[in-house]
Amino acid sequence: MKSFEQLLPELKLGNKKIALIIGAGFHSQFIKNHDPIFNRLKNWNCLLDWLKKEFKYHFENSSDSILDFEKIIINQNNINHSEKSASEIEDEIIDTLVKEIRYLTEVKNIETENSLLEIFNNEYVSDVLNLNFDLLLENKYAERTNTKNWKRLKWVTPELKKQKSKIDFQYRYINNIRFWHPHGDFQHKKSVVLGLRRYGLQLKNLESYRKTYKKRIKKDKNNFVEENWMEVIMNKPILILGANLSINEQDILFALINKKRNFIKSKSDSLDERSHIFQMVENRNTTNLGDLASPLYSNMDFKYQWPKLIKLISNDEI
Structure with a gap:
């Protein structure tokens, strides 16, 4: 299995990008206020x-x-x-x-550690799956990149007319990166996914998306464009930051497991860059996802991993 540092330059050479999954742990580093x-x-x-x-x-x-x-x-x-x-x-x-x-x-006046925004480099990142309900990251990234008038966009194609109102098919496009909110956001309270029942309904939808993805990718793998966040996970190398993805994150786990199952015929994950999943974990060799993911950096505290990742993905070491 290749390390993240080995995979990233290869993706750039092939004009391919990664998707980030961002959890509340990102805010632990991003929000500077101690209140x-x-x-x-x-x-x-x-x-x-x-x-x-x-x-x-x-x-x-x-x-x-x-x-x-x-x-x-x-x-x-x-x-x-x-x-x-x-x-x-x-x-x-x-x-x-x-x-x-x-x-x-x-x-409230939130102070943020804006150096973390360098991680969202559109040369290497195409999509961000934000598991938080707020839009703090999007707002700060839009300010940094001078992106104005951004809003949540909907896929409007003949095939998706019946589903275009679902949060799964909606994203915000900021400086060439799509920001998805799998669990909804505070601006659209009906989109918020909390509680066992809503997660159950989410899984039902995801199984439908999985089947559709399998059909679509067979038709045209080289020109495939993801139409929902489930397809993003299935079709892009993944880097998980600030999310431990416990069993509570049933929908994300469902997507990641199906991603791995999709490549089970490969003798090695290295045969297809889309199969890779990396996760930032603190000072241990394995992630709580077990063999599903590789640690971004092993035996290293978070306080050292974040600047190392920033340096890597902001082109200093590519």
Whole structure:
């Protein structure tokens, strides 16, 4: 298996690019403010604790954040003795959440470590799958690249007329990079994916996308253009930054596993650059994905990995 440093120049020579998966851990490096209020953008447990306080329901967080979110929904009727449906309660909770994220990212003055934006070099990166609900990264990257009037775009083709309203087919195009939000964003609260039921519906959609991808790629591999974020994962080398991808990230794991299954006939992953998955992990030799991914750098703390990656991907070592 090639290392990320070995693969990147080869991709450039072949005019091929990678896709990044960005999680809340990216914000831990990106947001410089030390005010604990910003931990809600950096850590799901902090955001969950805040939601529990807002909805007056206290319990100890488990390792399954999706199930914990469902607990808040189910117990609201017991607490308030209301006649609202679970869907109505879920909408209330998500509405509260997106208002808070809007406040944190648009009203509060956030200081950011803008050197990290050098990672989003469009010579090497074609797509970013942002698992966060906010648009802080997009806003700062647009400012840095002087990109104006960007907004979420929809695929509008005859084949996708029925599906064009789904978040899976929508992205923001900033300085030649597509930014997708697989779990939705605060500007479109109906797109937010939280809770076991919404993740379940997401998986149902992804299986349909997988089948469509297999048919489309057979017709024209060389001129293939991805039409949703699932196809991006299937068709591009992946670098995961600031996301541990626990079992809670069921949809992303589903896509990554199907990506690996797609290349199972190859004797070696090196035979097809699209099969590669790398993940930034702290000071250990393996990722929590096991053999599905290779560590970006082994035996190195995060504080050393980020500048090393910036230097690599900003052309200094290519």
